[in-house]
Amino acid sequence: MAVNTSYAGRTYPPGEVYEVSAEKIRELAEATASTHPAHTDPAAARALGYRGVVAPPTFAVVIAQRAEAAYVQDPDAGIDFSRVVHADERFTHHRPIVAGDRLTPTLHVDSVTERGPLAMVTTRVEIADDDGAPVATVVSTLAVRGEGA
Amino acid sequence: MSPTLAELEVGQEVARRTIEVDRARLVRYAGASGDFNPIHWNERFAREVGLPGVIAHGMWTMGAAVGVVTEWARDPGAVVDYQTRFARPVVVPDPGAAQVEVTATVGAIDAETSTARIDLAVVVEGQRVLAKAQALVRLAA
Numbered sequence: 001m002a003v004n005t006s007y008a009g010r011t012y013p014p015g016e017v018y019e020v021s022a023e024k025i026r027e028l029a030e031a032t033a034s035t036h037p038a039h040t041d042p043a044a045a046r047a048l049g050y051r052g053v054v055a056p057p058t059f060a061v062v063i064a065q066r067a068e069a070a071y072v073q074d075p076d077a078g079i080d081f082s083r084v085v086h087a088d089e090r091f092t093h094h095r096p097i098v099a100g101d102r103l104t105p106t107l108h109v110d111s112v113t114e115r116g117p118l119a120m121v122t123t124r125v126e127i128a129d130d131d132g133a134p135v136a137t138v139v140s141t142l143a144v145r146g147e148g149a
Numbered sequence: 150m151s152p153t154l155a156e157l158e159v160g161q162e163v164a165r166r167t168i169e170v171d172r173a174r175l176v177r178y179a180g181a182s183g184d185f186n187p188i189h190w191n192e193r194f195a196r197e198v199g200l201p202g203v204i205a206h207g208m209w210t211m212g213a214a215v216g217v218v219t220e221w222a223r224d225p226g227a228v229v230d231y232q233t234r235f236a237r238p239v240v241v242p243d244p245g246a247a248q249v250e251v252t253a254t255v256g257a258i259d260a261e262t263s264t265a266r267i268d269l270a271v272v273v274e275g276q277r278v279l280a281k282a283q284a285l286v287r288l289a290a
Contacts, residue, residue, distance in 0.1 A: 027181035032212035033168050036219045038226075048224050057219065057228040057284070058212040062182055081186070082198050086207040088234040096226030 003119035003144050004078040005112045007071065012107040015067045017130075022053045022099040029056050045098070052099030059097055061089070064125040064138035067105035071123065072142070079121065083145040087120065092137040102130045110139070117146040151223040153289050157255050157265055164217040164253040170205055170239065171246035178209045192243070204238040205247070210278060211235075214251045214271045218284045221253065221267075229264065230285035237278045249273055256283060263287055 022042070029039035034056045037044035045053045072079045097103070110122045120143055127136040152163070175189050184206055187194040195203050211233050219225040241247050249271060256268035269282035 024181070027177075028212070031174065031178040031181040032209060032216060033174075034212065034216040034219065034225070036216070036223075036225050038224070048226065050226065054225045056212060056225060057215050057231045058208060061208050061212075065182070065184060086235050088232070089208065089211060090230070090232035092230045093226075093228065 002078055002146065003112060003114070003121065004076060005114065005119075007077055007109045008112040010071075010109045012067070012070050015070070015105045015107065018063045018066070018103045018105065020055065020059075020097055020099055020101040020103060024062070025053050025055050025059065025099055028059055028062065032056060032058070042099075050096065050098050052101075055097040055099075057091060057093070058089075060091055060093075060125075060127055060136040060138050063103055063105050063127055064140065067107040067125045068123050068140065070107060071109055072121075079142070079144055085143045085145070087141040087143045089141075090139045092139075094134040094136060097135060101135070103127050103135055104129075119144040119146065151227075151289065152221065154258055154260060154263065154265060155290060157258055157288075159255050159258060161255045162252060163255060163267065164221040164251075166217045166251050168213050168216075168249045168251065169246045170209070170213070170241055170249060172203060172241055172243050175203065175205055175209065175241060178206055178212075182206065182208065184208065200238065200240075202240050202242065205241055207235040207238075210239055210249065210271065211282070213249060214269050214279060214282060215284055217251050217253050218267050218269070218286060222286050222288065227287050228284050229287050231283070233269075233282035234280040235278075236280040237273075237276055239273050239278050247273055249278070260290065263290060
């Protein structure tokens with residue numbers, strides 16, 4: 001089944017609240033060999049002016065990929081994950097993510113385009129805090145190989 | 150002391166690090182991130198879908214590479230923007246490990262926004278695995 005281009009421009013309802021925990025920040029920092037003490041030591045984070053340990057710059061992918069599932073796992077979207085390659089990713093931080101944050105992702109499908117045997121799918125997840133203030137924007141592009149490509 | 154914009158020059162190398170990645174690290178990243186795609190831990194599955202073997206999550210490589218920048222800036226919250234294209238998969242052998250070499254250089258300095266663009270060269274076995282890996286870092290003047 002081909003990728004469904006009619007999904008371009010779609011915006012999903014806000015996803016579930018994601019509660020950022022110190023332990024998840026620690027796990028992700030350790031897995032990516034991110035050794036800055038502000039990821040794991042609350043005192044080091046406070047010394048930099050943060051109220052909790054600080055997430056690494058790519059932490060928001062955890063929240064974004066959860067939100068993206070509503071789209072990429074939708075059978076009607078036509079995205080066969082065994083044919084997907086991650087093409088590019090971008091994080092824009094409106095402020096750092098810290099432990100204790102309660103964040104709500106909103107998923108947008110910015111574009112779905114076909115380039116020969118490839119379909120390029122770009123999603124954007126806008127992450128906001130409990131007050132509705134923007135925290136991070138995560139833009140991700142997947143390349144989906146067509147049948148026989 | 151954190152670096153300041155004034156002491157930077159375009160082209161200057163600011164940090165360098167080699168990060169080792171083995172299968173255990175990928176399993177750890179899968180758990181931490183929630184990305185359990187079997188191409189990142191199951192050799193049989195990876196080969197069935199046409200890959201040379203188990204490959205690292207692109208997001209692992211992206212996340213590990215920026216660690217040199219947060220260490221150098223002395224503040225993980227100073228990275229206000231970070232982007233990359235995934236140029237080549239990082240094949241992770243078993244037994245053994247892949248060596249990911251990261252070099253960070255100053256790509257641009259913008260006094261108006263108090264930011265420096267740090268360009269990351271991320272290389273495995275002599276080949277770039279990330280393209281246009283750029284972190285925008287807010288620094289004091």
